Amino acid sequence: MTPNLTVSPSFPTERISDWYIFNTWLQRALGLPIHLELYDSFGAQRAAIAEGKVDMIYANPFDASLLVREKGFRAVVQPEGQPDEMLIIAAAEGPASAITALRPGTRLACSDDPCVNTVGRILLEPANLDPSNTIEHRRETYIQVAREVLRGEADIGFLPVDAFNALSSLVRRDLQVLVTSQLHVIHHVFLVGPALHERADEITTLLASMHESEKGRRILEALGARHWEPVQREDVEFMIDIISTLTQ
């Protein structure tokens, strides 16, 4: 069996080739052929998980909860010092200047990232906005979310902080950030499925020392991380508890 590796579709598209390079590194380090499959939507990835087609995954906190609780996955490492935060954008010259100034009927552009959307919805609560009085435009990519806001087709947009920072400075100049989440306690994690449990400790050790070689460090840098740190079972349980408070 060749195990399958996948990555949460929330990463910036420029990093696709970097994930292939990461996979090559991991195959060599483990002496194991691994197939990298990248899905272009959360829905497609969820379907693959349900069919048991995923053995290793770099997952967002929401999918990680599901994988640990329902699919017997084990979280092994997380990128050091990088909590997942999101932000709400509006056009720089647009009428919206604060969350509480938003009114029922607000048009919002977002992707299908469950984490970003859940936190984004919470940050709209001070304006009494919810799915019943907003118009949601689901878009495939974060670039499309930003573009809708720039064109005035949506009043606000939800983006992960990383995706916003990856936009060109020209695009960012024409946007304003209405609010940035400060949750501090949820983050992406790297998980291994039941088929690889016997190698989980080995995978943890390998990834946690990846930054010690020049090559490993360069790959991590390209993926936007400094190093991986091991994750304890309780760290993940805590994150799952936090997520259950966000999704009620």
Add this chain to the structure above:
Amino acid sequence: MKDMEPAQVSGKTSEHVLTYADGSRRRVFVTLVETPYPHGKLIVSRTDPLGIITQCNPSFVDMSGYTEAEIIGQPHCILRHPDMPAAAFRDLWDTVKAGRQWNGYVKNLRKDGGYYWVYATVVPNIRDGQIVGFTSVRREPSREKVIAAEAHYRSLNGS
């Protein structure tokens, strides 16, 4: 829990004696100064099964006015405001001890006698079928919801 010292608070204050669910008492001084909820922040804390705080995030520290060292190891009722009816917290404890999630609007007392409103969610931390503690995440409530909660709690307090 230690009484509040009048020197901790400044401005026009009123004195109250809180009686907690376990029968213990604490003297507090409160002011009418509201600290606005900082947009985007989520305030996180965890307790042991008895409600003693074991962990909190930087937003919790900022909003409470205490240092992290002053918070960890204290019962969560260190934040109890005299305007909050005991019935709200009874409902909280009954719900989470039964293994379910509790949500509600809470007026919290700061170290400086001022207050801040939150919309709080509390969940039990269940490990191998046992409740090993509780986690709470608070978020910014809308002004309308705060006004409604204020009126509701005033009626529960019978004033």
